[in-house]
Amino acid sequence: MTNGTQPMTDQTAPAVEVRNLSKHYGDFVALKNVNVTIAAGEYFVLLGPSGGGKTTLLRTIGGFHKPTKGEILLHGKSVGHLPPDKRPTTMVFQAYALFPHMTVTQNVGYGLKVAGLPKDQIVEKVDYALEQVGLSQFTHRKPHELSGGQQQRVQLARAIVLDRDILLLDEPLAALDAQLRKDMCLELKHLQEKVGITFIHVTHNQEEAMTVADRIALIANGDLVEFGKARDIYRAPEKSFTASFVGENNMLKGRVAEANGSSVTVDVAGSKLTVDKRGLNVTDGQEVNLSIRSECVALDRVNGTNAPADGLSILGTYDESVYLGLTTSHMARLPDGTEMVSRVISDTDDTLPEANAPVRLSWKPGDIRLHVE
């Protein structure tokens, strides 16, 4: 659906295709040869640490930066030469982007006014958009008379009222407090399902990403590290960076002791661990990384009968526990100094081992993953 102000686009093509995109600022490389395809109607999240290049990618898609190399296609049409106002995109910014001299109604209706729509149509569309974001009673307020969450809702209404195909969200919830961010996450997800357009959302907050995303792309140091469904990214990360950034993973460094068949034996801190090879090319003696999510690690006291020899556990010494409300994290240290965390949904602390007591950390076969890069 368009309001007639945007160029016609090929609705069968992906909403966004980024091909071999690079962006340099002098010697600094913000994006390195990025390739990604985003389907129409998808909620796609660009997740990564600050300074990784995710905002640069979003702003390049939106036309606020020109690519140094590569191509961006929106609905099959190359748009590298088009400024932001000529693209079928609109954008929600982190903060400070509402027009302070305009009321909520004027802010939301601004794009329609620019497009030259008749006043009665503008009023109708603005009312509908404000209803969608639950701000119908604040029409005459100025931005400074609204809370942070309400301001972001006005930005959303201002964006969706334009009926553009692609909505870019640049850390839209970063300036909000934790509770409001959670609420707004769900609202964003529901809104996207309602309007059915493509949302591309930049965030460094993994919980936010998990809540809203159909698919997540991880971006760090200008590279698109990995992308996939939120559940896959969390449960089965391909790259060790993904494992270290998403969720709370224990990262273990080791050396391949034996690589035969479908599994590999890896020497980690003096213990031999067995891990699925996942079809990766590994050779004896190769240095590799292993990841295990902290909630998959069980921690037990060591007694005479449970010394590890099964390839699915490792010995360490108990360090301390941190009570986090819903969960409790138990920290243990391996003989090589690596810290491992076992996270459990339990807040009873009467059976905790004493500090420096020997403990056994164990997991199920499918919970440990091999990373070779």
Add this chain to the structure above:
Amino acid sequence: MNDYDNIWLHRLKWTYLLLVVLTLMTPVMYVMYVSFNQNGFGANEYVFTWEWYGLIFSDELLIGALRWTLMLAVVVTVITVPMALLAAKYYKAADNKLFPVFLLLAPLFVPPDILGSALLVFFKNLNFALIWLGDQIGTSLFDSWFRLSFLTATIGLIIYTIPYSFVVILITMGRYRKEQTEAARACGANGWRAFWDIEFPQIRAGVFSACAFTVILVFNEYTRTSLLKGGFDTFTTVLISQMLNTGMSPQSYAMSAMVSFVAIAVIGSIILFTMIRAESLSRTARAKAEPVMS
């Protein structure tokens, strides 16, 4: 004042402020006072009269000078303020800010006599060069382009006023967030539309202040104007010439007082309007922020 402030220190601060204002305003008030004296400046006896104000408009010299001054002020403002605005916009967007700010503010640090004399020499040489060029190609078309005239005075005053306008606009622009321009572009506005609809309303106060400042600077300027003006007089050159030669006429006092009245009334009204509007806005905001009691 908070509960821990010393009341006498508080009063001392206010007394100091009043003293500063009095020091600033006393000469202006004295000119106003003299302008209503039948016997003029320095007389032993003070007799109130409106007579000198009535005579202003029959004084050809003063009215002519005022007309030239107003024309200069309007032309210089119309050129200077947009140039300063563009410069401020480019400055805000520039990565390396030191070099452009140095270039733009450099004229502020050149003494007026030196800048005026330099421009005088420059225009004379430029004029010679253009006359020579005209002679070579057999035309007298360029002969008067850079003779001392309204044009040369305008150029001199633009060079003088741009740094001030630039600084005034830049101060207002400091509060403006570029995300708003980007948001307007994302809403479909082109660059000009985004500027006119979104940025300009927010920096308007600075632009208008720069206009007012430029007009005042042009009214006030003597050295550069007198060196570059050619065959006409401005209000300030007339007043200073009178002071140096015959002494200011009673009409000149009346004219000076009138200009001061108008300036104070205009600036005062703007300040008053701004304060009343700000108070009204904050009252509305407070009312909206208060919880509804049922």
